[in-house]
């Protein structure tokens with residue numbers, strides 16, 4: 001497992017991710033998605049486990065779930081559990097915001 005830090009401070013990390021946005025980021029040789037909901041950050045695999053739609057085009061709902069843009073399956077961002085749909089769970093990664101930035105372990 002490797003830990004990457006986005007931004008050089010808490011403020012800079014927050015400024016990289018507008019509230020309720022989903023962004024694709026490159027960490028080492030992997031591209032993943034990072035989403036922000038207020039003070040909460042979530043990191044998860046980029047491609048939907050159902051038919052590989054890019055989840056950066058998805059939407060966040062008010063239950064901290066991501067909704068896939070293709071068939072609208074929903075995944076809980078804390079656990080990755082598929083909340084609506086018929087496929088495996090979404091792979092999620094630890095994302096922690098502290099004074100030195102947003103730390104993501106993949």
Ligand code: FES
Nearest residue numbers: 048050051068071
């Ligand atoms: S590709 Fe994501 S729900 Fe089908």
